[in-house]
Each structure stands twice: as C-alpha cells, then as structure tokens.
Amino acid sequence: MAIGFRFSEYIPPQQEEENFESLLKIFLQLVTFTSGDVAEALSWLNELDKEYKLTSDKYGIGDFIEDLKKKGFIDDGPQQDGNFSLTAKSEQGIRKSALEEIFGKLKKGGQGSHATSHTGIGDEASTDRREYRFGDAVEQISMTDSIRNAQVNHGIGEFRLTEQDLEVNETEHKSQASTVLMIDISHSMILYGEDRITPAKKVAMALAELVKQKYPKDSLDVIVFGNDAWQIEIKDLPYLQVGPYHTNTVAGLELAMDILRKRKTANKQIFMITDGKPTCLKEGLHYYKNSFGLDRKVVNKTLNLAAQCRRLKIPITTFMIASDPYLQAFVDEFTQVNNGQAYYSSLKGLGHLVFRDYKQNRKKNF
Structure with a gap:
C-alpha cells in the first residue's frame, strides 16, 4: 500500500x-x-x-x-x-487587551485559589507523601505506596494491610482572598500634562481580568477616591475619568475597610494606586483641604487608618507614582505603620509590580 x-x-x-x-x-x-x-x-x-x-x-x-x-x-x-x-463584549476585550499588555499571555486555568504554607486535608494534591492520620479522606490514600509498605513490614507471603502501612498523598490548603483596589482620580493624575490615569486604569482592568481568569474564587472590588470615595463596577473601568478633586485617602481607606468587613474570607488586602499625598478630609458636611505640603491633620488621620488595617490583618500595598522625596517619606511611614508593601514605580513598570505583588501576597500571606 x-x-x-x-x-x-x-x-x-x-x-x-x-x-x-x-x-x-x-x-x-x-x-x-x-x-x-x-x-x-x-x-x-x-x-x-x-x-x-x-x-x-x-x-x-x-x-x-x-x-x-x-x-x-x-x-x-x-x-x-x-x-x-x-458593548459588554468591548469592555471585556479592553480588559483582556490590558491583561496581555501588562501581564503577558496567561493560560486560563481551572478553579483559581491561593496556595498556603499549610498542608493537610486540602484541595490540591502535592508530590509529598506522609503517614495516614485520622480524618484523612480515603481518596488521599496512595495504594501503591501503602501496599509496598505492607510487604516490607509483614512480608510478601502474608498480605496484611494495617493502618500503620497506609501512606497518603499530601494536599495543600487553598483559600479565598478578598481584594479592594483603590484608584486615585484626583486632579493631580493629569497634572502638568502627564497622563497617569490611563496606566492606572489599565492596571485595574488587567488585575480584574487576572482575578476572573486565574482566581475565580476571589472577590475583587474597585473603588475610586477624590474628595470622596465610591465603589464602581469592573465594567465601568474603561470610562474612568479624573475629576477636579483633592485626594481624600481617608475616605478611600474607610470605604475599603467597610467592603472588606462584609467579606467572610479570612484573607483580605488593599491595593492603592496613587500619585499624590493625602490633601483632603471630610468633616461633617464640609471638606478640609490643604494642597501645600503634608498637612499633619490629614496625614495623622491617614496613618491611624493604616494602623487600624494592620490590627485587622489587612495589608496595604501602595503603588506610588511619584519621585518627590518628601512624598516617598510619607509613603514609607504609612507602609511601616501598616506593615504593608510600597513600590515607587514609573508608569511603564506599574503593571508588572502589581502582578508580582498580587502573586507574592497570595503565596506569602495566604
């Protein structure tokens, strides 16, 4: 043939x-x-x-x-x-485009979840083996290893399988995480002719698509803050605009904490993208504003919330789009009080840092 x-x-x-x-x-x-x-x-x-x-x-x-x-x-x-x-198709396309641009091409996995440093009765099998413990699931038992142990312990002539012979496949615990992403939409995000809001939007959209594709068990809430703070839907990210606002970081943190307080997951975190110092507080119906330098009244209230988040075990990762030494000094103090993370990034490198810290926080904190 x-x-x-x-x-x-x-x-x-x-x-x-x-x-x-x-x-x-x-x-x-x-x-x-x-x-x-x-x-x-x-x-x-x-x-x-x-x-x-x-x-x-x-x-x-x-x-x-x-x-x-x-x-x-x-x-x-x-x-x-x-x-x-x-259309909704375009909004998803924009998020996917941002994901590819900032994070590179990622293969879609199954159910996403956070790896922890703990093992036991978990969700995902590892390559490790250990002795059987009371409460281990039957499907965890490695029959090949257990039979081999029985032959070694009792001899090949008389097959007998006891509890001491059993080995199980170790599994890793997986847990859900709740994340709030805070985006600064104050006027300084477009000040001096620099467009800082577009990269910030791309990062937010890429992160949203990352969570949706890789970690579907997670929750991701997005809030924006200027004079006040309010929550937006993920689908609204492409339409985000800067307003004639000051920077009320306190309002943003308070809203983020309110959202996380309602989440039942044990693992919570805040990402904050900003390029400016806190300059505003709301006192009753009035706003207290000061754009000249670091106002201690505003700064102290902001630091108090950072400390409160630390007590609640909510780490804050700050991405600071600024090179002013005195602003970096404030972020250093804020980060130390919270025991969080801080990155001083150019616009070009912002996306990579968000992705890296998200993955690291999952591995380290969860």
Whole structure:
C-alpha cells in the first residue's frame, strides 16, 4: 500500500480579518485613553490612518466601523443617530487587551485559589507523601505506596494491610482572598500634562481580568477616591475619568475597610494606586483641604487608618507614582505603620509590580 500526500487548495488568510484584528488592537487602546468615548477614539484612529496608512484601498476605516457593529463591539444606541457606545463584549476585550499588555499571555486555568504554607486535608494534591492520620479522606490514600509498605513490614507471603502501612498523598490548603483596589482620580493624575490615569486604569482592568481568569474564587472590588470615595463596577473601568478633586485617602481607606468587613474570607488586602499625598478630609458636611505640603491633620488621620488595617490583618500595598522625596517619606511611614508593601514605580513598570505583588501576597500571606 503506497503512502502518499493529499493536496488541497491553499486558502490564504482573509485580508479583511487581519486588518480588522490589527485595527481592533489600536481601537481598544484608544478607547481606553478616551475613557470610553467611541467617537473620539474613531476620530483618533482616522488621524493615525492618515499619518501611518493603517488601511488600504480594499479595507478602510468605514469597513472597520461596520465590522465593529456586526461583531458586537459597538452599537448605535436606541435612536441609531451615530452616537456609538461600547458593548459588554468591548469592555471585556479592553480588559483582556490590558491583561496581555501588562501581564503577558496567561493560560486560563481551572478553579483559581491561593496556595498556603499549610498542608493537610486540602484541595490540591502535592508530590509529598506522609503517614495516614485520622480524618484523612480515603481518596488521599496512595495504594501503591501503602501496599509496598505492607510487604516490607509483614512480608510478601502474608498480605496484611494495617493502618500503620497506609501512606497518603499530601494536599495543600487553598483559600479565598478578598481584594479592594483603590484608584486615585484626583486632579493631580493629569497634572502638568502627564497622563497617569490611563496606566492606572489599565492596571485595574488587567488585575480584574487576572482575578476572573486565574482566581475565580476571589472577590475583587474597585473603588475610586477624590474628595470622596465610591465603589464602581469592573465594567465601568474603561470610562474612568479624573475629576477636579483633592485626594481624600481617608475616605478611600474607610470605604475599603467597610467592603472588606462584609467579606467572610479570612484573607483580605488593599491595593492603592496613587500619585499624590493625602490633601483632603471630610468633616461633617464640609471638606478640609490643604494642597501645600503634608498637612499633619490629614496625614495623622491617614496613618491611624493604616494602623487600624494592620490590627485587622489587612495589608496595604501602595503603588506610588511619584519621585518627590518628601512624598516617598510619607509613603514609607504609612507602609511601616501598616506593615504593608510600597513600590515607587514609573508608569511603564506599574503593571508588572502589581502582578508580582498580587502573586507574592497570595503565596506569602495566604
């Protein structure tokens, strides 16, 4: 019987699909920058097309817009008036894009969970073996090792399996974690012409997608803080904008603690992304504000909350987007009081540090 090859007609990849995917990546970046304003993002895309010739005679921006609608990334709204809006598919696409950009490509696993340093009756088998203990599950028993022990202990001629012969597969405990991510949306996040809010949003979206894919048992709550603090949905992250606010870190920490207090998990933590010092407190119906230097009234209240979090065993990891020595000195003091972690990062390295600390906190604290 002759063995040969079967040939078929080669069908090259569709050019339109390749063009769509390449333009989609740029579009998702732009729509993050424009805080979800589709029209402005498409306007920027047109300008980039003029400058860098992103499209061809066969596939233009108009075709791309039609494909965005057909594939469910944008819609025209109820009145079909051309005021495009993002769909849930786009919001998820933006989070995935941020995840790939900041954390690299991660394979989706099964049920995510936090490894601990404890072993016993757990969820995931390890390579370790130990003697049987009362209460161990039957499925943990390693029959091969147990039978071998019986032969060594009692001889091959008379097979007898006793409790002392049993070996079990060691398992590692897994636990859930509750995380609150705090994002500073004060005016300083866009001060002096520097866009610091876009990288902060990307980190938040990447972290949200990471938790969703790798650690589905975890909870992740996101809050923003300016003059006040309030909770937002994960789906709202692409639309986040800076306001004409001061930095009420106290309000953010109080809200984060309220959220974590309602969580039943034993393992809790706070991530805080900020570029400025605390400058604001709310006293009754009025705001106490001072943007000049470090106001001890504001600072002391902030440090008191850091100490309270420490007593509640809630570590705070602060990502400080600033290089001012006196601001770093404040963060050092804040971190020491909380016994947490602090990183002074450039915008480029922020995502890597968030990911690294999230993974390290899981391994170390949980």
